[in-house]
Amino acid sequence: MTELLTPILSANWGVDKSWTLKSYLSFDGFEGAKKALKLKPEEVLEIVKESGLRGRGGAGFPTGTKWSFVPQDNPNPKYLVVNADESEPGTCKDMPLLLASPHTLLEGIVIASYAIHCHTAFVYVRGEVAHVARRLQAAVAELYAAGWLGKDIQGSGFDLDVVVHSGAGAYICGEETALLDSLEGKRGQPRLRPPFPAVAGLYASPTVINNVESISSVPCILRNGAEWFSAMGTEKSKGFTIYSLSGHVAKPGQYEAPLGTTFAQLLECAGGMRAGHELKFFTPGGSSTPILTPADVDIPMDYEGMVGAGTMLGTKALQVFDETTSIVRTTLRWSEFYAHESCGKCTPCREGTGWLVQLLKRLEAGQGHEGDVDKLLSVCDDINGLSFCALAGGAVACVTSAVKHFREEFELGYTTPAWEAFPYELSTAWAGGAK
Amino acid sequence: MSEELVTLTIDDREVSVPKGTTIIRAAESIGVYIPRFCDHPGLAPRGSCRQCLVEIPDAGNGRGFPAPQASCTMTVAPGMIVKTQMTSAKAKAAQAGIMELLLINHPLDCPICDKAGECPLQNQALLAERVESRFDGVKRRYEKPVPISSQLLLDRERCVLCARCTRFAEEIVGDPFISLCERGTHQQVGFSGEQPFESIFAGNVVQICPVGALTSVQYRFNARPFDLVSVDTTCEQCAAGCALRTDSRHGTIRRRLAGVNPEVNGEWSCDKGRFTLASVPAEQRITTPQIRENGTLRPASWPEALSAAADGLAGGYGGDAKVGVLTGGNLTKENAAAYASFAREVLHTDSIDFRTRQVSDEETAFLRQQAPQVTYADLETAARVVCVDFDPEVDAPIVFLRLFKAVTKGKLQVLALGAQPGRTWEKLRAELVSGTPKQALKELDLTVDDIILVGERAAATPGTLDTISFLRAKWAWIPSHAGDIGALEAGCLPQADGLTVNGILNAAMDGEIALLTDDIELFAAEGALAKAFTVSLANHKEGIATAADVVLPTALVEEQAGTLVNWEHRAGVVNPAIPGTLPTAAEVLARLQAVIEAYRAYTREDDADFEDYEDDDDYEADEVSGFERPEEPPAAAAPPTAAAPSEPEASDAETTSEGEEVPA
Ligand SMILES: Cc1cc2nc3c(=O)[nH]c(=O)nc-3n(C[C@H](O)[C@H](O)[C@H](O)COP(=O)(O)O)c2cc1C
Ligand code: SF4
Ligand code: SF4
Ligand code: SF4
Numbered sequence A: 001m002t003e004l005l006t007p008i009l010s011a012n013w014g015v016d017k018s019w020t021l022k023s024y025l026s027f028d029g030f031e032g033a034k035k036a037l038k039l040k041p042e043e044v045l046e047i048v049k050e051s052g053l054r055g056r057g058g059a060g061f062p063t064g065t066k067w068s069f070v071p072q073d074n075p076n077p078k079y080l081v082v083n084a085d086e087s088e089p090g091t092c093k094d095m096p097l098l099l100a101s102p103h104t105l106l107e108g109i110v111i112a113s114y115a116i117h118c119h120t121a122f123v124y125v126r127g128e129v130a131h132v133a134r135r136l137q138a139a140v141a142e143l144y145a146a147g148w149l150g151k152d153i154q155g156s157g158f159d160l161d162v163v164v165h166s167g168a169g170a171y172i173c174g175e176e177t178a179l180l181d182s183l184e185g186k187r188g189q190p191r192l193r194p195p196f197p198a199v200a201g202l203y204a205s206p207t208v209i210n211n212v213e214s215i216s217s218v219p220c221i222l223r224n225g226a227e228w229f230s231a232m233g234t235e236k237s238k239g240f241t242i243y244s245l246s247g248h249v250a251k252p253g254q255y256e257a258p259l260g261t262t263f264a265q266l267l268e269c270a271g272g273m274r275a276g277h278e279l280k281f282f283t284p285g286g287s288s289t290p291i292l293t294p295a296d297v298d299i300p301m302d303y304e305g306m307v308g309a310g311t312m313l314g315t316k317a318l319q320v321f322d323e324t325t326s327i328v329r330t331t332l333r334w335s336e337f338y339a340h341e342s343c344g345k346c347t348p349c350r351e352g353t354g355w356l357v358q359l360l361k362r363l364e365a366g367q368g369h370e371g372d373v374d375k376l377l378s379v380c381d382d383i384n385g386l387s388f389c390a391l392a393g394g395a396v397a398c399v400t401s402a403v404k405h406f407r408e409e410f411e412l413g414y415t416t417p418a419w420e421a422f423p424y425e426l427s428t429a430w431a432g433g434a435k
Numbered sequence B: 001m002s003e004e005l006v007t008l009t010i011d012d013r014e015v016s017v018p019k020g021t022t023i024i025r026a027a028e029s030i031g032v033y034i035p036r037f038c039d040h041p042g043l044a045p046r047g048s049c050r051q052c053l054v055e056i057p058d059a060g061n062g063r064g065f066p067a068p069q070a071s072c073t074m075t076v077a078p079g080m081i082v083k084t085q086m087t088s089a090k091a092k093a094a095q096a097g098i099m100e101l102l103l104i105n106h107p108l109d110c111p112i113c114d115k116a117g118e119c120p121l122q123n124q125a126l127l128a129e130r131v132e133s134r135f136d137g138v139k140r141r142y143e144k145p146v147p148i149s150s151q152l153l154l155d156r157e158r159c160v161l162c163a164r165c166t167r168f169a170e171e172i173v174g175d176p177f178i179s180l181c182e183r184g185t186h187q188q189v190g191f192s193g194e195q196p197f198e199s200i201f202a203g204n205v206v207q208i209c210p211v212g213a214l215t216s217v218q219y220r221f222n223a224r225p226f227d228l229v230s231v232d233t234t235c236e237q238c239a240a241g242c243a244l245r246t247d248s249r250h251g252t253i254r255r256r257l258a259g260v261n262p263e264v265n266g267e268w269s270c271d272k273g274r275f276t277l278a279s280v281p282a283e284q285r286i287t288t289p290q291i292r293e294n295g296t297l298r299p300a301s302w303p304e305a306l307s308a309a310a311d312g313l314a315g316g317y318g319g320d321a322k323v324g325v326l327t328g329g330n331l332t333k334e335n336a337a338a339y340a341s342f343a344r345e346v347l348h349t350d351s352i353d354f355r356t357r358q359v360s361d362e363e364t365a366f367l368r369q370q371a372p373q374v375t376y377a378d379l380e381t382a383a384r385v386v387c388v389d390f391d392p393e394v395d396a397p398i399v400f401l402r403l404f405k406a407v408t409k410g411k412l413q414v415l416a417l418g419a420q421p422g423r424t425w426e427k428l429r430a431e432l433v434s435g436t437p438k439q440a441l442k443e444l445d446l447t448v449d450d451i452i453l454v455g456e457r458a459a460a461t462p463g464t465l466d467t468i469s470f471l472r473a474k475w476a477w478i479p480s481h482a483g484d485i486g487a488l489e490a491g492c493l494p495q496a497d498g499l500t501v502n503g504i505l506n507a508a509m510d511g512e513i514a515l516l517t518d519d520i521e522l523f524a525a526e527g528a529l530a531k532a533f534t535v536s537l538a539n540h541k542e543g544i545a546t547a548a549d550v551v552l553p554t555a556l557v558e559e560q561a562g563t564l565v566n567w568e569h570r571a572g573v574v575n576p577a578i579p580g581t582l583p584t585a586a587e588v589l590a591r592l593q594a595v596i597e598a599y600r601a602y603t604r605e606d607d608a609d610f611e612d613y614e615d616d617d618d619y620e621a622d623e624v625s626g627f628e629r630p631e632e633p634p635a636a637a638a639p640p641t642a643a644a645p646s647e648p649e650a651s652d653a654e655t656t657s658e659g660e661e662v663p664a
């Protein structure tokens, strides 16, 4: 089954000191950037558009189109901001990429900046990962020394500075406008739109915000051409991507494959479920995307396929759970995450996520009141779609989809603690294969 | 007129509003009230409370929004269809859901909350109709209340986190000493114990807080809104001219709130205006006339005091003493006008001045050409505003707010002459210009697009005012008292050869004239006051009254109707906020005039007749002078008692002109 995989971004991850410029260059590093600098910025943008690359940060917006929204007649500087805040539960692709091959992202930044006429690019790294920020900073220093950053890059006349900025550890700072506020030194809370970042983003100037993986996918497109890229994947979801499998699988990790690969195929690559267990449910793209069940394992995992299944491709973070798992406990843990990460700006999310936690806690403890499950859904209804930003939508999606598939387990919470129905020690890594 | 209009449909009614209007404002324009917390017309839209959700089945492009949208942030579009809670079950349900969520952590301690009875949260919760909460969990708790300044208390349990207060602090006044902090359910209004919320505008947040989370120490537990009597009036604390609302209960003023006057104060006020409840505290008040006897004041009846005053000022029977009149700047225009005509028509003097500070002939000449040139609105469109010996934040705080708005939201450049570096100027991003005002003003090359705001301290630097009056820029003189401009307009300034305040005090020092004053500040006049016979219309014990020979008490500004004219020469209506028993200055002067005229009339009578009157049992005061003869301080004009004229010793040495300068 491994022939299915397409190690492109991850091709060099396994080699010794893969994060050095020397190592990166031995994998055709900066060939894409060299090509790009010989073209006009508009031509580079056109190639990215043609490739069909879509955002890998969650929403799947076409990357080239996003770049083309930058008004070039605006007298303010243009900025590129790379979103490396990766905090969604289950999501763990950007951090390994940055650790193993920071230059992939940096080459992408050179190309993207060139295409949008940007001379200062920022990478916003989540606060908890100091080691990733350090590695990125070291790579940036290497590139300044090698003439790939700074003034007159490689004699092309193009200037570019890259600033690596560490956040303070907040999921909401992955939301692009909150990220911009945080980057400007303010409290990270989402901004009112319009104006959209493309018009008035960082320091009220035109700004493109892209995910690490989106920008990292650009060098190979320049190197190999748009057609090469769009030959992979499905009709509307072109190319390859990194799927992150975690949880009750035999070999958790990053699996790079064309878009449209099914969960069943990915699970096979990961060696199947842990021995002696079977799949109960999984998230397709992090905890904010409604969960799927064994019935959904053959649906192509691309943007359209997942929407068709009533969920989203999200960050392609597949959290996999087997039959030892209590759905009530899992949902409570997710809800606690959202309540903790809610920025507090708007009423439904600030107040509602806390209420969900209180309801789920008593269901977990087997002390739920008759009617609590309906109340849970009704509170979700009062939050869903009514919040200021998309965080609350994710907070609600995991609850409603869990109740949809496993209602009786929640109702069991009126009488029985979840730890009695699903002894927690059985779902741990050290529980062994024994059932 | 060139404003582009957009036509949309709200609750099945067509409405046309200017492009860029938010839905919530458009709805208001046809009388549809959409519930809200974070929205405030004076603040930038925020869209965070989500109480204002409405259904938009068509955004004007044929497509609708799947979920209700915040009407306070979305602007109108042609052909848009909006359904508020009045016509959409979906919008109503969404609003009810938000309300329930807002209340799950709310303490609902209305019975001990100052806001109860006028609380948007109470009112809108009842509108939402889903009265029973389904929340049966544990509420968020905080210590309550905590002081955020000497005047303000914060109850974080009641806070709905609308950020009106923090936006006000940052956007409107530039004093961001409070700010939201923490996240999620722990988000709260943050403050620093080391740097309290000491803005001279801080009190406004109590008024705009949509719940009882911010209360004032002064008003706390003082009244219920439904027990208050509200009166719209004009602030008497400075020349800014803010509209205020005064709330009283049982005849005592309990609080003052900013009133709404878009052209002047918008809906803000400063704390001086807001927290000064009584212009004179009750224990400081003078309530009866007084006469100085052997160096100390003693209570007197109105007739006695009036005749003593008349004696000193009119020089006794048939006399006409020389008098200087000092009105001060705290009078309504009506009272000032009464002084002006009293001076000229009764005392026959042009020596009248409202200023009670160092003045110059240059200033007097400058003030004679006072005419309205500049308005608040002009400050927003000016290219440059030059403040000359004028500190906007201290001298007329609302002027500061306009300048701040124009600087932060527009292109205004502020310059300051004669200013020391400080926070006011930092907030206004002002350039401090050094050098002599005369030279500096000329070098600025001011044009008709520029405005000079000059304060009363400019009188101290020769040449400043002369220079200003011939520059091309428009200018406004902004004095420090609420009644200064009114007094100026009413004629409380020498018009011909009268003495100004300097001359009046010198002459008084030399024993040449008597003084008639209102309750003016004493400044450097003690010497003159000790020397001259002084009649003061006063209402507070510690002031001029301590030096006057006759004290005639008057009503406070909050007890009378009248007009205060602000620095723009805009008239503001003053309404009586509480009942009073004392006459206004104008009324006292009318009584005094009657007494003086009676005196003068008496010179045409003969003494024998007077004795006859005195002995005549059938004596009817009315027949003689048109007055009655009350024993007690009267409500109406008081007469000279028969006894009074026979006590000329009540007037002292200064009235030496007695009988010597009898006109007609
Ligand atoms: C609550 C929230 C958290 C988010 N976190 C991230 C994140 O950590 N990384 C990321 O790339 N995008 C995140 N996003 C999506 C970004 O807002 C944005 O859509 C994305 O960075 C755009 O990049 P792309 O077009 O390359 O996908 C988040 C969105 C929300 C609402
Ligand atoms: S939904 Fe509201 S409270 Fe939640 S993160 Fe977004 S803006 Fe903040
Ligand atoms: S204290 Fe009042 S004004 Fe300030 S955020 Fe809370 S509710 Fe809003
Ligand atoms: S600015 Fe002046 S007029 Fe307005 S409230 Fe303050 S003192 Fe009164």
Ligand code: FES
Pocket (backbone or CB within 6 Å): B035, B036, B037, B038, B039, B046, B047, B048, B049, B050, B051, B052, B053, B070, B071, B072, B073
């Ligand atoms: S009033 Fe519209 S969101 Fe608060």
